[in-house]
Amino acid sequence: MKETQRESLKILIIVPAFNEEEAIAGTIGNLLNVRDRFPGLDICVINDGSKDGTADIVRKYPEVVLLDLPNNLGIGGAVQTGYKYADYAGYDIAVQFDADGQHSAAELETIITPVADGECDMCIGSRFVEKTDYSGSPFRRMGIFYFERLIRLLSGQRVTDPTSGFRAVNREIIQLFSEAYPSDYPEPEVIIYLRRKKKRIQEKAVRMHSRQGGESSITPFKSIYYMAKVTLSIVMQRLVGGRV
Template structure:
């Protein structure tokens, strides 16, 4: 099958944000600086029912698209809102980018490039393809390894960083995600989903920073719930659709 190469793709950066008033301004400023290198790029912040000043801060950047949700939908619902907007507006590529400053804007070319070149349908920014400065907690590293092995066992897909939320996808995947996207902790599950749809997934090495503000929504208790819930969802994806 011949895959289309895009010389000057339209790109939407999807930034889900919930109570990110401490970090969102810095994240937007870095993205707007990057936009100078890629003028055909737009930034879309989905304010997921924040109770702080996140929305007010984003409104201070008139060049940024703000989708202001009246209620908290969770990460899956917020990200899917961004994909629905990308689909309706006809973007060629969409990129998920964290609001908390963990993702590195200099790596946007790294994950957009393979998608624009038609090399893959989704490119994941990984901390583990090559050794980087990332040093997560032992529990977090164990969880990442667990999902890596589970996904490989069920689908044959090798993904070193299945929980990474730093991803670029093409037009076909935008359309799929606008219709069907997991509601909670979606990153590992969508890998199985895309494998079912015969989509090509690749990884590229990126750097990730520590959170620049706010607090992670994943507590130790939620981590156990997360692993159990996502495991069940992944297994169901495999059983229902096949890989």
């Protein structure tokens, strides 16, 4: 990405947060540290009806936009809220970024550059394009492998890390997502949706950290429900071309 191009881009970092008071300050600090590399970069935290002090912590950072939802919408609703704001405010690129500290701001350029250069419509940060020190639970890795195979079967495209929430999209995708987005567990579903729309998807190797605080909302039972629900949704999308 050329320096002049980087300076002219309006980039929004979308950070959905639910009960992330232990990690959100570190996540914001991580993002603020790279703002000098992206003059047009803004940060938007969507507080998804948290019951803890997440919103109060975000309010300590006047340079961060806080969208404070009165009720919990789930990850899909929170992320779509961010995309609606990005569309309304006219951003060129939006980046999804987890609040729990797993994503690294140092990797932003890795996934923004292919989108900014017009190589793709969405770029996903992947833990598996190259060998990394990622060591998720066997059940989680099995789920990732399952969705990688299912998406490849249904769309013809291999996506090594289909559950990664670290992804950048261009203006056209911002507009699409502001209108339609899965309600929960959206990451694999939108890949099929965008492939059906004939959009270009890339992956780039990134390093991710372990969760920096709080607890994952995905229990073993929820993981089974997640796999069944998302499987049904993406198969139906492929068969009947339904909306997300």
